Amino acid sequence: MEYAIEVSGLEKAFGSFKAVNDVNFSIEKDKIYGLLGRNGAGKTTLMKLITAQIFPTGGNIKVFGEDPYENREVLTQICFIKESQKYPDHYTIRDAMAVAKSILPNWDEEFALSLMDEFRLPSKRRIKKLSRGMHSAVGIVIGLASRASITIFDEPYLGLDAVSRNVFYDRLMDDYGEHPRTVILSTHLIDEVSNLLEHIFVMADGELILDQDAENLRGMAFTLTGRAPEVEAFISGKEVIHREPFGGLLSVTIIRDHHGHELKQAETIGLEITPVSLQQLSIYLTTKSREQKGAMTK
Numbered sequence: 084m085e086y087a088i089e090v091s092g093l094e095k096a097f098g099s100f101k102a103v104n105d106v107n108f109s110i111e112k113d114k115i116y117g118l119l120g121r122n123g124a125g126k127t128t129l130m131k132l133i134t135a136q137i138f139p140t141g142g143n144i145k146v147f148g149e150d151p152y153e154n155r156e157v158l159t160q161i162c163f164i165k166e167s168q169k170y171p172d173h174y175t176i177r178d179a180m181a182v183a184k185s186i187l188p189n190w191d192e193e194f195a196l197s198l199m200d201e202f203r204l205p206s207k208r209r210i211k212k213l214s215r216g217m218h219s220a221v222g223i224v225i226g227l228a229s230r231a232s233i234t235i236f237d238e239p240y241l242g243l244d245a246v247s248r249n250v251f252y253d254r255l256m257d258d259y260g261e262h263p264r265t266v267i268l269s270t271h272l273i274d275e276v277s278n279l280l281e282h283i284f285v286m287a288d289g290e291l292i293l294d295q296d297a298e299n300l301r302g303m304a305f306t307l308t309g310r311a312p313e314v315e316a317f318i319s320g321k322e323v324i325h326r327e328p329f330g331g332l333l334s335v336t337i338i339r340d341h342h343g344h345e346l347k348q349a350e351t352i353g354l355e356i357t358p359v360s361l362q363q364l365s366i367y368l369t370t371k372s373r374e375q376k377g378a379m380t381k
């Protein structure tokens with residue numbers, strides 16, 4: 084299979100600090116990926132590497148099978164919408180759209196105009212005079228109307244209200260249905276986008292700690308609550324990713340086995356079973372990775 088993006092042994096060090104550390108993954112064409120992780124995990128650095136804005140200090144990147152560096156053919160197929168994108172001071176929204184149109188070969192002007200209308204963007208207004216949310220909406224319109232083969236959104240909705248965020252999700256899904264492409268969405272609003280995502284990456288401290296199909300992930304973990312001694316006995320030998328005692332009770336989150344036998348057993352002994360949201364799962368996995376690293380460096 085020819086992948087949209089393939090990354091192996093990727094590293095970006097700033098001095099002795101590794102912002103991206105030995106990252107390996109493959110991104111399929113025409114799928115929506117979520118890139119999750121806490122502040123400073125290395126998400127933006129990874130996206131800048133993929134889009135050839137910065138050079139790696141180790142490893143390899145292939146975009147559509149080619150080295151993306153100074154590769155015009157490859158780079159015009161990528162649209163990278165950054166958080167807080169800077170525009171020249173005198174730029175109006177219309178200017179930004181015109182530049183996007185001139186460099187992005189799949190640009191759909193009609194779609195851009197209808198999105199501008201939906202986000203209520205006044206085309207003649209200077210971008211520097213826009214509110215924070217409107218500024219984000221400009222990036223979203225460009226990202227969607229680009230129809231780029233690889234579209235990357237890095238925290239695209241700073242300041243955007245819930246209604247506008249929903250417009251973004253709806254338009255993305257409608258348009259993706261008609262024009263499939265590879266989308267990478269880096270976000271902290273995990274549960275809000277969890278239904279959109281087909282594959283999830285989680286980064287922590289520069290490393291990729293999870294690379295999993297969203298469907299598998301949805302049923303991957305569950306939380307059990309019951310009297311502490313019963314829960315302790317139940318989890319013996321199982322992989323626990325989070326535990327929370329309160330009073331005489333204990334709540335634990337565990338990774339299920341392939342057959343889901345634990346669920347039946349837990350039910351039989353009267354433990355309460357609750358599903359784990361993607362947001363919670365990502366937080367637990369990130370925290371666990373930190374704790375394990377801490378333990379290893381002690």
Ligand SMILES: Nc1ncnc2c1ncn2[C@@H]1O[C@H](COP(=O)(O)OP(=O)(O)OP(=O)(O)O)[C@@H](O)[C@H]1O
Nearest residue numbers: 097101102120121122123124125126127128129238
């Ligand atoms: N040019 C640079 N020089 C030195 N350190 C850098 C540089 N760029 C990024 N870093 C560091 O690399 C780490 C990862 O930063 P990055 O911006 O990739 O994180 P992020 O996951 O995108 O975070 P956020 O969710 O807050 O946007 C941080 O510790 C950051 O300070």
